[in-house]
């Protein structure tokens with residue numbers, strides 16, 4: 001049990017480093033020609049998962065938050081545990097299909113109940129892939145150019161995995177089928193592959209052409225989906241919060257969502273200053289950016305006007321069923337909330353104080369609970385999950 005007193009969140013904080021970018025940069029560095037220095041890494045469980053996954057084909061050195069990576073002759077037999085990292089599981093299974101040799105990718109915890117079968121089916125058109133209890137075994141081949149269809153409405157990481165495979169083997173075409181969920185993360189993959197010299201076209205189909213070449217040194221950008229918890233806690237407690245760092249593209253447009261709700265956010269010389277009061281509800285579709293649902297829902301819980309957060313049905317495939325667990329956090333706050341046809345409707349403000357929150361084994365629900373506890377006071381049952389994306393978060397909220 002971790003308890004927090006209600007009170008103003010005040011201070012100057014380093015914005016949290018982006019987990020999705022740190023993982024993408026490490027994977028690209030491990031496949032690229034030449035050494036890459038990656039600066040500003042936070043050793044989250046998911047980054048560690050990617051570090052394990054690339055070890056059989058990369059030379060790796062680390063010192064604090066700096067990692068140096070370059071490709072090497074891959075081991076023929078390789079096995080590693082990606083723990084609960086969906087991105088690492090889905091990209092590793094795809095990439096190793098194009099690396100001659102045999103790979104056993106172990107996975108566990110909440111990831112055991114999350115989707116992977118559609119990617120396994122798509123890869124079986126290229127090579128042998130066996131799914132057993134808790135592991136996937138991939139027979140890697142020297143693949144030529146490939147052309148595959150894959151469902152786009154379950155996880156964008158299937159597509160990101162196939163894009164990395166294409167860059168690695170030389171060329172590939174990926175045909176997304178159905179609604180394009182979490183699409184901003186496909187764009188983030190394209191952005192990183194292009195930084196490493198690949199040619200990427202995102203259209204009706206996706207075309208990727210390698211090879212990957214190191215840009216020599218890269219900085220991990222900051223993550224707005226995580227920083228947003230500090231923004232919400234700062235605004236909701238009337239505190240003054242300053243965040244230092246350059247935000248990654250993927251979720252940063254959502255600053256305007258918080259502004260629409262009444263937050264006063266300015267960015268000047270890489271410093272984000274946060275103030276204002278949440279006074280208005282919002283009607284927003286977060287289907288392209290699912291990780292923003294938790295902080296936006298918490299901000300919406302502060303205002304009386306009803307908010308609608310749409311496009312959230314695929315949140316059921318995350319570390320927890322986030323449709324259910326976001327509703328759980330809000331109900332514990334005494335907020336009116338309902339889910340209907342892919343949308344969450346929220347009407348605040350909180351009517352409860354000193355609340356007992358549950359993380360349900362999910363890091364983003366844990367972070368939402370930490371920010372909520374700073375606002376109304378309360379306790380979080382288990383902090384372990386937050387190490388998946390932002391282990392240092394507890395230091396920001398401890399206060």
Ligand SMILES: O=C(O)C1=C[C@@H](OP(=O)(O)O)[C@@H](O)[C@H](O)C1
Pocket residue numbers: 020086087154155156157160181182185186290291314
């Ligand atoms: O590619 C990525 O790094 C991610 C993609 C999204 O998942 P899905 O594509 O499975 O929705 C997102 O929710 C996750 O936190 C990170």
Ligand SMILES: C=C(OP(=O)(O)O)C(=O)O
Pocket residue numbers: 046084085086087088291318319364389
């Ligand atoms: C769903 C997430 O990550 P992953 O899919 O990589 O496990 C997340 O960080 O919320």
